[in-house]
Amino acid sequence: MTNEDSIELTAVEPGGTDRVGFPLTVGIPFARGVLGPGEPVAILDSGGAARPVQARPLEAHDDRSVRWLLLDYQSDFTAFAPSTCRLVIGRESPEPTAGRRIETRDHDERLVMDNGVIELEMDRARCRPLLRLGRGGATVGEGGLDFRLIDTEGREFCACHDSDCSFEIEESGPMRWLVRWEGTHRSEDGQGHFDFLVRVTVYAGQPFVRVDHTFFNRLDPDITSIGRLAARLPFRLGSDLRYTVADVYRRPTTFETDEPARLEQYAAGHFRIVAKDGRVLREVRNNSMGWISAGGSDQGVMLAGRNFWQNYPKAIAADSDGIGCDLIPDRGDPFAIPRGMARTHTFFLSFHDGTADATRLVDMAYSMQRWPMPAAPSAYYQQSGQLWDFFAYHPRSYPRLESALRKFYESDSHHWLYEPRDKLAGKAYGLKHYGDYFQARTNTPPEPDDPRAYYHNNEYDVPHVLAVMFLRSREIVKWWGAEAHALHMMDVDTCHHAVEDGRYDHSGPFWLRDGQYRHCYQHVGGIQTPEDPEHISAGGSHTFGEGLVDLYHLTGDRRYFDVARGYARNLARTINHYEPVGVGRIAGWALLVMGAVQMAEPDDDVAREANVMIDRIISQQQGEGGILEANFHVRAFEDRKIHLCMRGLIKWHQATNCDKTKKLILDLMEAYLDMGLLDEGMPLYSTWPEHSKPTTPSQGFANLESLAYAYDLGGDRRFIDAGIPALCDCVQWLNQPETIKGFDHFERVLRGPWRFMAIAHDLGLLARVPGAGEWLLPT
Numbered sequence: 001m002t003n004e005d006s007i008e009l010t011a012v013e014p015g016g017t018d019r020v021g022f023p024l025t026v027g028i029p030f031a032r033g034v035l036g037p038g039e040p041v042a043i044l045d046s047g048g049a050a051r052p053v054q055a056r057p058l059e060a061h062d063d064r065s066v067r068w069l070l071l072d073y074q075s076d077f078t079a080f081a082p083s084t085c086r087l088v089i090g091r092e093s094p095e096p097t098a099g100r101r102i103e104t105r106d107h108d109e110r111l112v113m114d115n116g117v118i119e120l121e122m123d124r125a126r127c128r129p130l131l132r133l134g135r136g137g138a139t140v141g142e143g144g145l146d147f148r149l150i151d152t153e154g155r156e157f158c159a160c161h162d163s164d165c166s167f168e169i170e171e172s173g174p175m176r177w178l179v180r181w182e183g184t185h186r187s188e189d190g191q192g193h194f195d196f197l198v199r200v201t202v203y204a205g206q207p208f209v210r211v212d213h214t215f216f217n218r219l220d221p222d223i224t225s226i227g228r229l230a231a232r233l234p235f236r237l238g239s240d241l242r243y244t245v246a247d248v249y250r251r252p253t254t255f256e257t258d259e260p261a262r263l264e265q266y267a268a269g270h271f272r273i274v275a276k277d278g279r280v281l282r283e284v285r286n287n288s289m290g291w292i293s294a295g296g297s298d299q300g301v302m303l304a305g306r307n308f309w310q311n312y313p314k315a316i317a318a319d320s321d322g323i324g325c326d327l328i329p330d331r332g333d334p335f336a337i338p339r340g341m342a343r344t345h346t347f348f349l350s351f352h353d354g355t356a357d358a359t360r361l362v363d364m365a366y367s368m369q370r371w372p373m374p375a376a377p378s379a380y381y382q383q384s385g386q387l388w389d390f391f392a393y394h395p396r397s398y399p400r401l402e403s404a405l406r407k408f409y410e411s412d413s414h415h416w417l418y419e420p421r422d423k424l425a426g427k428a429y430g431l432k433h434y435g436d437y438f439q440a441r442t443n444t445p446p447e448p449d450d451p452r453a454y455y456h457n458n459e460y461d462v463p464h465v466l467a468v469m470f471l472r473s474r475e476i477v478k479w480w481g482a483e484a485h486a487l488h489m490m491d492v493d494t495c496h497h498a499v500e501d502g503r504y505d506h507s508g509p510f511w512l513r514d515g516q517y518r519h520c521y522q523h524v525g526g527i528q529t530p531e532d533p534e535h536i537s538a539g540g541s542h543t544f545g546e547g548l549v550d551l552y553h554l555t556g557d558r559r560y561f562d563v564a565r566g567y568a569r570n571l572a573r574t575i576n577h578y579e580p581v582g583v584g585r586i587a588g589w590a591l592l593v594m595g596a597v598q599m600a601e602p603d604d605d606v607a608r609e610a611n612v613m614i615d616r617i618i619s620q621q622q623g624e625g626g627i628l629e630a631n632f633h634v635r636a637f638e639d640r641k642i643h644l645c646m647r648g649l650i651k652w653h654q655a656t657n658c659d660k661t662k663k664l665i666l667d668l669m670e671a672y673l674d675m676g677l678l679d680e681g682m683p684l685y686s687t688w689p690e691h692s693k694p695t696t697p698s699q700g701f702a703n704l705e706s707l708a709y710a711y712d713l714g715g716d717r718r719f720i721d722a723g724i725p726a727l728c729d730c731v732q733w734l735n736q737p738e739t740i741k742g743f744d745h746f747e748r749v750l751r752g753p754w755r756f757m758a759i760a761h762d763l764g765l766l767a768r769v770p771g772a773g774e775w776l777l778p779t
Contacts, residue, residue, distance in 0.1 A: 215342060456519045493523060
C-alpha cells in the first residue's frame, strides 16, 4: 500500500478525558477519478488494525467518481492527545461486532434500536422520541421525551399532539442512526403554535444519545411571546436518588445534593442552583458547565447541554420522576420571538449505573459537550482541489504568518466572562445572538435584546472562514465556532416565514421567504420595531451560504444544505426582479451562493438567473473588458465593485466550467492590470479623486483572489507579479491587525488571500515577504 492509496485522519481530544471507541463523523473530499462509485474504503487505527466504518457518498464528479464521502467510525483517545487513523481506498472494512453495532427492528408503529449498550424505542406516528429506554435488561424510562411549549396565557402545546407530523430516517447504518420528526407544537384540541424539527442521533456502543430541537416561529404577528419551552424525559432509577449538578466551568467543579435540584443560567456570568421549593442552594457569579445527573440504586441519567451558558437563559432540572431542560425557561417575563425566527438547542442524554463519582461525571459531560473533529492533513485539502480558496498550513516555513493567523477568532476561552458586552464590537451571547457578532453604534453599548443592538449576521460568511481555518491547523475551537455561527445563520439570520406588510419595501414572502437577513438591528431589522424608520427591512442584499455547503460536506448534515439551497432559490426568484443585476458585490455574493449550491445540486432556475447576471456584467464592459462602474460616479473605477463581483464569477465558473464566464473573468483581469494598480504597484481603491489611494484591508484583499484565479486559468505570471504588493500589505495587516480599522471583521480579510498565498508559496515568493517567514532574518 502506498501513501497515495490512503489518507491520514487526525482528531485531537479536547475534553481532558480518555475515550475508547468514541464516534467520529467527517466528510472527505476527493479529486476527480480518485474514488470510483461503490469502491470500498476501510479505516485503519494507529496499530494498523482495520476498524468498522459506515460510508456514504455525498456528492459526485461528472464522471460519477466520488467528490465528497461521509465517514462514520470510532477511535480511541488519550486526554488532550491526537488520535490518528488512516482511510484506505480499495479495501473492505470489517463488520462491527455484537455490542458495537446498531441493530433495529420494527414493532407496530415503533422503531426499536439496540446499540449494544442501550435499547430505545421511537414512535413513528407521533413525535415521541425515546418512548421506552432500556439499559442492562432493565427499563430506565418509559413515556417518551416530551417537548412542551407554554404560551403567555398558560396554554400548553406539545410536539406529541401533532398526529400529522412526519417521521424520517436521515442516516442509517451499523455505526450511527439519525431520525427526525417535523411538525407543529399543538394543544390537546389541535390548535397549533410554533413548528418544530426534532432529531435524535444514536451511536454504536455508546451510552448516550444526541437530541436537537429546533422551533420555527411561522406565526403571522411581528412578535410572538411565549412563557416557556421545555423538554422532559421520565425515568425509573430506583431508590436513594442523589443529584449532581455542574458548577463552574473552569476549573470544573460539581455540587451534590440528595434533594431535587434545578440549575439556572439566566444571564452570562451568573448562575444558581435551587431546590424544588425555590430555596437557593448555591449562587455563583460565573458560568456553569451546564449539566445535571440523577443516580439511584439501579440506574443513572445525565442531561448535558451544548453551549449551555452561551445560549442563556437556560435551566435544567431533575427530580424523582424525570430529568429535563428548559430551552426557554419561565423567568416571570414573556420571551419575545420575532416572526420568521428559528432556534436550535442541542443536549445529550447519557445513561449510567448511578454510582459515578464527580470526576467520572465531569469526564462524561465533557466527552459529549466537547466533541472532537477529525481532519486530513491540510495539504491534502489543497491537493484535492475541492476547496479552491485554501492555503495549506506551514508553521515551520512561515512561523510569523501562522502565529498571526492563529490569533484570529476569539472563542469562549475564558468561560468566566461576567460582562460579554465590555467592548463596542465583539462576540454576541444569548439565546437569540450566540453565533454572531455584536456592533454598537453608540458609545454606550445597549443590552443584547435592546432594539438598538446591531448585529453583523455573519457578514462575509464567518462559517466558511472558520471551517477553512480549522482544516488548515485543526484548532478545534475554530471548528466549534464554525458550527455555532452556521447554526445561528440557519436559525436566526434566515427568514422562515414572512407576510405581506405595506410598512416597508421588500417585506413579503416573495422577497424574504428562505432568504438571509443582512446585518441590521436585532438580526431582523424592521420586524422587531416596524414603527422605527431607521430599522429598515433586513432582506436581500447580503447573502452568504458557501460556509453552510462546507459544513454539509464536512458533516453530512443535510440541514446545512437545505438552508443554503433555500438561499439560492430565493436569489433566483428575487435578484433580477426589477432589472438584471450587474457588476458589484451584490452580484458577486449572489453568484457565490448560487454556484456553491449548483455544484452540489444543479437547478435550472438558479442557472437561468445566474446567466442573466453574467450577461448583464458582460454588457457593461467597455473596450478591452474594462468596467467603469462605481458607487461614487458612473465613469469611475472602483476596486471592490470588480473583485467582490469576481468572487461570485469564480465560484460560478468552478460549478459550471462555462466558457462565457471564463472569458469574462480573463477580460476583467486584463483590464484590471491596465487600470486598477497605482504606480507604486498597490491596488487602486478608485479613480474618484478623494479615493485615489491604495485599497484598504477592509475590502478583504479580494483582488488577490481574482489575480490567483486568472493565473490558474492561464498560467500568466503577470497576474501574480501584479499582486505581490497587496500580498505584502496583507501579511503586514495580519501581523498587526489592531493598528488598522476593521479588526472585528477578520472574516473579510481571510476570504481573499488564501489561494494567492498558496501560489506564492509554490513559486518561492511567500518566504521573501516581510513578516511571513522566519522569526529572524537569515544570517
